[in-house]
Amino acid sequence: MYFLGIDIGSLSCDAVLIDESKNVVASSVVPTGVRNLEAIARVTKDVLEQSGISEQDIASTISTGYGRTRVANRDGAVTEITCHAKGIQEAVPGTRILIDIGGQDSKAIHIGENGNVMDFAMNDKCAAGTGRFLEAMARALEVDILDLGELDRGAQSDLVLSSMCTVFAESEVVSLIANGTEQREIARGMNRAIASRTFSLVKRVAREIDGLTISMSGGVALNSGVVRALRESLKTDTIHIPERPDTIGALGAALIARERNA
Amino acid sequence: MMYDYFSSIVSGITAKLEEDPHGIHARKRYALAVAALGQRLYSENARIAWCGVTAPFDLLNSMGVTSCFVEFVGAMLASTETAELFMQEAEDAGYAADSCAYHRAVTGAMLKSAMPVPDFIIGTSSPCTAGLAVMENMAKQYRKDLFVLNVPQSESPAAVRFLALQIEEMAGFVAGHTGQALSKNRLGEALELTNEATVLIKEIYGLAKQKPSPVDSRFLNNFGVVITLFMGTREGVDICRAFRDELSHRIATSAMDPSQERIRLMWVQNRIQFPFPMESMLGDSGAKIVVDELNDVTWEPMDPDNPFESIARRILSIPFSRNVDSRVAHLQELAREYQIDGAINPCHWGCRQGTGVRGIISNGLREIGVPVLNLEIDCVDSRNLAKGQIQTRFEAFTEMIQG
Incomplete structure (x- = not known):
């Protein structure tokens, strides 16, 4: 018996297939694009091909993410907050603070000792500090987004991008380049700006974080520069990054599918 | 045009x-009264006063003045989906979109x-200084006199005297503009009607507290604020009676479905x-709003023999007009009385009360074990609200409460 979780985000559509023992049997991540139904079909096909099972072998499917109601054959839809909290408990047991930065939103989730969500806070007014923001910054710096994470290596300045509006920040980056500011210093300033905003989200859900296990999920967790800036900001040596931070929401959805089918 | 519309x-x-003359239809009667107020405001013969939210409407009603707080217009335009046109006009004139x-x-x-x-115009310094600024602008624009009630933030005897004297002075200001002196008898009758309505309002809230509650998420929407416009009138008493009767009827006929209130919520501000579609969004998760912060009676009955002091005490008793500690204590009291499972604070954009004390309110409610969902939404400007984002937050909040 297998359980499928599908996370339809604004940038990527992810699927995780698990078995009865919670082992990840297959996973897939594809760009969501403008036709999310196609993305859903593609990740479903991917995990079926990888695992060699048929659709009838899937006992239950839970969808999550902003497009969660687009999955036609779902058995339930659960928000990404609950799914990420569930997924991270499996990937990094004992996590009490989860920072999830995805394509168009960022969130901080305070998880209780029993694994339940105690509180959460999300970016509300704009997509600053999210994957979309990083895409715009990579464009302004003329680097591949995959290279953005290491771009700030060796940077020392206290520069912080003053504006977190994606459009204004892009203009600011262009101005800094024009003024001769080194690319790595700009990258550090950008990462510090994201960290500062994320720090505020974390403090909204937990005033005291000392001693709590902090983890990060979402595609932006793969950006080492942002993670370094967050460690600095949160004054912590360790932010746990699961092996596949970008599929934690889908993993959580699959785990919920399994629980509901028990 | 607006007169015809109303x-x-x-x-x-x-x-x-008239199709169902014996039916209770509380919300319809309420809507009728609101529309009739709009009609009066736009009629040529009425004496009109634009006011602050906490202005003494029973006193103004007793003096034959059709009065209304300015925010009512914003809410009405939003409810008819015409606000955008007017907000754009204000923005084009230089008012900040934030x-x-x-x-x-x-x-x-x-x-x-x-x-x-x-x-x-009768302005009030509390609860909203932005509203007072609007009325100052209005006074300039229309070249009309503005009287401001300065509302202290305590209920001390000195504060009561200070405000009571201003209210008496205000009555003189109104008489000076209408040419009609205040009749102590008429004011006394109006305050008696206020008391009659207030008893009914307390009954309404008492019924709403029951578990399961006979209210649905929209039943008492805006009720506590808007009903003040009808205080001191028979119409106000009748509306309150209809609300009380409808809730009693729902209880008597067991019209409440417990599965629709697995989660009891409080709405802040x-x-x-x-x-x-807030009601359906919450309803899908078995959640409903059973109490609003602004739906409460915090004052003693009016004393017709001592009207100005009575009115002053009423204004000063409203927690929303006072310091944040009073407001938090009041929210905690409501949370306990209504046995709520969670609270939603919309944190209305650009609002000092909504956004300025967000953290303090959250902490105050969390202290007594009530989780809070803080939104950052615009309650009037639909351009600033993304339905999908709100849906996710509502759903996540109800999932969190249900564990």
Whole structure:
């Protein structure tokens, strides 16, 4: 018996297939694009091909993410907050603070000792500090987004991008380049700006974080520069990054599918 | 044009009510009264006063003045999906798009000459200083006199005397503009009607507290604030009675479905005023709003023999007008009385009360074990609200409460 979780985000559509023992049997991540139904079909096909099972072998499917109601054959839809909290408990047991930065939103989730969500806070007014923001910054710096994470290596300045509006920040980056500011210093300033905003989200859900296990999920967790800036900001040596931070929401959805089918 | 618009609404609702003359139809009767107020505001013969939210409407009603708080216009324009036109007018005139949309809408309506021209204006320094600024602008625009009630933030004897004297002075100001002196008898009768309505309002809230509650998420939407406009009138008493009777009827006929209130919620401050499927969004998760912060009676009955002091005590008792500690204590009290599972604070954009004390309110409610969902939404400007984002937050909040 297998359980499928599908996370339809604004940038990527992810699927995780698990078995009865919670082992990840297959996973897939594809760009969501403008036709999310196609993305859903593609990740479903991917995990079926990888695992060699048929659709009838899937006992239950839970969808999550902003497009969660687009999955036609779902058995339930659960928000990404609950799914990420569930997924991270499996990937990094004992996590009490989860920072999830995805394509168009960022969130901080305070998880209780029993694994339940105690509180959460999300970016509300704009997509600053999210994957979309990083895409715009990579464009302004003329680097591949995959290279953005290491771009700030060796940077020392206290520069912080003053504006977190994606459009204004892009203009600011262009101005800094024009003024001769080194690319790595700009990258550090950008990462510090994201960290500062994320720090505020974390403090909204937990005033005291000392001693709590902090983890990060979402595609932006793969950006080492942002993670370094967050460690600095949160004054912590360790932010746990699961092996596949970008599929934690889908993993959580699959785990919920399994629980509901028990 | 606006007079005709309200007249058509009055005719439509009246016709609907006549189809079932013995039915209670509390919300319809309430809507009829609101439309009739709109009709009066736009009629040529009425004496009109634009006011602050905590102005003594029973006193003004007793003096024959059709009065209304300015935010009511913002809410009404939003509910009819016409606010955007007026907010744009205000923004084009230089008002910041980040300012409170209630006030942007009313300012735009004023600039586009869509507001009834008042005979005078009664501002209140509390709860909202932005509203007072709107009324200052209004006084300039219309070249009308403005009287400001400065509301202290305590209930001390000195504060009561200070405000009571101002209210008496205000009555003189109104008489000076209407040419009609205050009749102590009429004011006494009005306060008796206020007391009659208040007893009913307390009954309404008492019924709403029951578990399961006979209210649905929309039943008492805006009730506590809007009903103040009808205080001191027989119409106000009748509306309150209809609400009380409808809730009693729902209880007597066991019309409540416990599965629809697995989660009992409190709404902090104002509701979303434009058409928005909040009720169904919450209802899908078995959640419903059973209490609003602004639906409460915090004052003693009015003393017709001591009217100004009574009114002053009432204004000063409203927690929303006072310091944040009073407001938090009041929210905690409501949370306990209504046995709520969670609270939603919309944190209306540009609102000092909504956003300035967000953290303090959250901490105060969390202290007594009540989780809080803080949104950052605009309750009037639908352009600033993304339905999908709100849906996710509502769903996540109810999932969190249900564990």
